[in-house]
Amino acid sequence: MSMQHVPSHRRVVVGVDTHKHVHVAVAVDELGAVLDRRSFAADSGGYGQLIAWAESFGGKLTFGIEGTGSYGAGLAGAVRRRGMGALEVMRTDRRDRRLRGKSDTIDAENAARAVLAGLATAVPKSADGTVEMIRQIKVAKDVAVKARTSAMISLKQVLVNAPDELRQELQPLTKMALIHRCAALRPGKVTSIIASTKHTLRSIARRWEMLDAEISEHEKILAELTAQVAPDLAKAFAVGPDTASEMLIVAGDNPERIRSEAAFARLCGVAPIPASSGMTTRHRLNRGGHRQANAALYRVVIVRMQHHEPTKAYVARRITEGKTKSEIIRCLKRLLARELWAAMRPLREARPPLQVAA
Incomplete structure (x- = not known):
């Protein structure tokens, strides 16, 4: 052509x-x-x-x-x-x-x-600043968490099939006591089933300890980076480094691409959308958006419903109005998205004006 x-x-x-x-x-x-x-x-x-x-x-x-x-x-x-x-x-x-x-x-x-046709309107994330650093550290942490969980499952499975004497000694222990006891096992020369079982348990337990130390290091870095980028976000009630990281990852290094707080809520999957039919008028939550951010909002809401007095008062009031628990959680997630969006204002104001496509 x-x-x-x-x-x-x-x-x-x-x-x-x-x-x-x-x-x-x-x-x-x-x-x-x-x-x-x-x-x-x-x-x-x-x-x-x-x-x-x-x-x-x-x-x-x-x-x-x-x-x-x-x-x-x-x-x-x-x-x-x-x-x-x-x-x-x-x-x-x-x-x-x-x-x-x-x-x-x-x-x-x-x-x-x-x-x-105007069907594509989203501005790509720039991925050139601290938020991209947070995303990468978060990936490393999530992989380590999955591996640590897998190690614990494998450890308990090996213990189920262990010789009776060893199983009866270790099964009553709590999780951390079990990890430390298994990590300290001395199998000696592998010439019996008990020795091979001890060798396996020690190997898995030490792997769990290494992964746990790695996760702690990742969490320390995430806490430092999130506090540096959005200090108000990191200080919010029940919002730890993990949740703050998820919110920042959704916004990206160029959060000015998100036009409004409502658009941010939609990205998090907590914006109500019409679901009416015939004589019935109702709304439901958007099923799209960032699933990890949505799950992070849910965890914060559950903690606040148990330990945050303003949230507990809100829940009590909505219950008297006839709202169900799922409806209250939906409202709380939407309000939380609004609160966290406001906490990220310094990150938005620090960016230069957005380059708009022609």
Whole structure:
């Protein structure tokens, strides 16, 4: 396809289907006509070539990029550093793929048309500051927590099948006492079932202790980083480093991309949406959003319902109004999202004005 140029006042949208090694781009003008389609390497050199190719069309340029949180993160960052507008595009739904087929070029063209139609409006996370550091440490901690849980399950399973003498000695112990006792076992030379069982229990227990120490170190770093970025958020009642991290990860390093407190609540999955039918008028919570953030809000609400006097008073009042426990929790999660959004104000105010896509 030959290169085409458009007047400077007209809009050009470049849709990009991102992959590990190659990005496929399709340029579309504001009338929906395809200007050109190309493939570029998924590296810094390829990003520069893709941007130069897009600029060659002239016009007001906007990028619609799939996978800005994974394979498209590098390209989104390169576009942002050039001061150009970029929007995050969701993957094409399965129904459309059944009707039109599936190819990288089709996906890239769909991305461009989603921007033209106004279906793609989300600004990608910048992932270039302290919040990205928090996200990475949080990943390391979550992996370690899963491994520690797995180690405890394995330890107890080995103990269930251990010789009677060893099982009767260890089973009555509490969790921490069991860990320390098993870590101190001396199996000696492995020449019997008891020796091999002790060897296995000691190995798993010591692994649990190492993972527990690693998790404590991750939590210490998260506490320092969250207090540095949003001190009011870290000080909120029942909001520990873990919950503060989840809230900051949802907002990203460029929280100004979230237009309002209501938009933040929707990202957390606690914004009510209409669910009416016929003569029935009602609402339900949004099933989308960041599931980990939603779970973090739930944990804070449960703790506050037990130990936070203002929350306990609110619950008592809503019960007298005839609200169910699930309805009260839903309201509390929405109010909590509003409170935490306000606590992140310093992070929003510290950012420069948002570059809006053309």
